């Protein structure tokens with residue numbers, strides 16, 4: 001006998017399959033930028049877990065992750081050639097009508113990540129404020145230029 005719970009669980013599982021598969025269709029430059037964003041997400045996770053005290057604080061490791069974001073942020077410009085949108089991409093057309101804002105947002109991310117790395121290198125006690133600024137830089141760009149799922 002199938003319990004209500006099992007039924008519900010399998011429905012949820014089914015519903016999440018298309019999302020999981022959606023990005024698998026990505027190729028070329030779209031796949032490259034998704035991989036870049038995922039890498040930045042992983043970097044953010046390393047620092048975020050330390051910020052929340054869930055992993056031991058390691059300034060060197062955190063600074064390394066911040067520098068990885070700083071470096072990869074420089075590649076964002078070239079990974080968005082005009083018109084590369086539509087499924088499976090979540091890129092909005094506004095990227096190319098507001099290109100200066102988009103590239104400013106990418107530069108702002110690089111600058112905030114650089115500041116965070118410096119704060120960590122210098123043992124600044126308020127490094128979490130700099131971390132928040134990096135989080136905000138991700139969000140600012142996503143709000144304008146990434147379609148909601």
Ligand code: HEC
Nearest residue numbers: 034037038040041089090091105106109137138141145146
């Ligand atoms: C300059 C704009 C911009 C900045 C800054 C930015 N993103 Fe993104 N991000 C995008 C866009 C646009 C997409 C959608 C790309 C696509 O689907 O083609 C995206 C997609 C993503 C995705 C989904 C990738 C996938 O597999 O579909 C993740 C995760 C992500 N970003 C994380 C981050 C994190 C973490 C940061 C900050 C460290 C960040 N992004 C900063 C514009 C930006």
